[in-house]
Amino acid sequence: MRTRSDPLRLDRKMRPHAAFADLAEADLAAIGECLEVLASRNAVEDVHALRVATRHLRALAWTFAPALPAGMARRWRQLVGELADAAGPVRDWDVFALETLKPALDRQPGDPVLLAVLDTAAARRAEAHGEMRARLAQCRHWPLPALQRDLVHLRGGVGPHLPAAPALGPFARRRVASTRKRLRQLKRAAHENDTARLHKLRIRGKLLRYTLEALAEVLPARRTAALHAKLVKRQTRLGRVIDAAVARRLLCECLGQAPAPGQPA
Structure with missing residues (x-):
């Protein structure tokens, strides 16, 4: 189950949009922390952490979509999807190297074909990582500010009327x-x-x-x-x-x- 250092307290009687604002704010903070780490180092676990954080937020956006203004729900689906997809290719290469190539090399150490494939995979991963960092570098300007602004509007009742829920x-x-x-x-x-x-x-x-x-x-x-x-x-x-x-x-x-x-x- 999901854990937090400071768990959020949800109430069955609260409005769904208010619960979404609290939960999404925590996930946006986690994504921001991931971006800080990824900007300064290149580690497999950091890419995985970003993927998990964005998937959590994507699930929240999908779950609460009926309780959000239609335009806001579409915006979250699109923008969070872009965030979630940014690290996808790098993660695929990491899993391929760790779960396919490494076990194969453990069974056949020094195999020239496997070593050549590993070199190619490392080069493709490096290329994908550069593209990922370029995409993520823009996230502080867009879409994170737009998503954070939506949460402010939800809490303040500003903007389109909320659907009945x-x-x-x-x-x-x-x-x-x-x-x-x-x-x-x-x-x-x-x-x-x-x-x-x-x-x-x-x-x-x-x-x-x-x-x-x-x-x-x-x-x-x-x-x-x-x-x-x-x-x-x-x-x-x-x-x-x-x-x-x-x-x-x-x-x-x-x-x-x-x-x-x-x-x-």
Whole structure:
């Protein structure tokens, strides 16, 4: 479950937009800290930390979208999506190196083909890292100030009228129920060899998982814990499938071959 050094206190009777403002502010602060670290050093764990922080914020923006003005909800979906995507290519190369190439080299030390692939992967990762840092350097000017301004407006009641929404407790239960329904539909439509659908199922599962973590205080504890455990187990299984598909794509890129159709981008 999500942890904080100074946990936020949510109340079932509070307005959903107020809960969103508090939770999103904490995630924006975490993203700001990640940007500070990434500006001064180049470490695998720092890229991963940014990915996790932006995914949390993306899940919040999606969960609370019905309680936000339509224009604001669209803006958050777009801008947080851009933040989340910025570190994606670097993270893919990191996972490829750590979970595919390193184990292969442990089994076949000094293999010239593997070493050549590792060199190519390192060069591609360095290129992606430079592009990521250039994108993130702009984030302090845009979109972070726009997102922070929206939170000020939400707290002050400035700007477009808020949609009618129940209190946080009923709102959270409805969002979880609707997302579970959609997950079941995606699961029925997904096939073992359809990595695109499996990737979509994994993303939607992450949204629900992070929603449960953020709103655990206002959801039924027993049901939430059981569902969370089920989602973690499914995420682990789907993660292996998607990571293998991405590894195949990156290996093809290193070898100068066209990847098979339907692989995750």
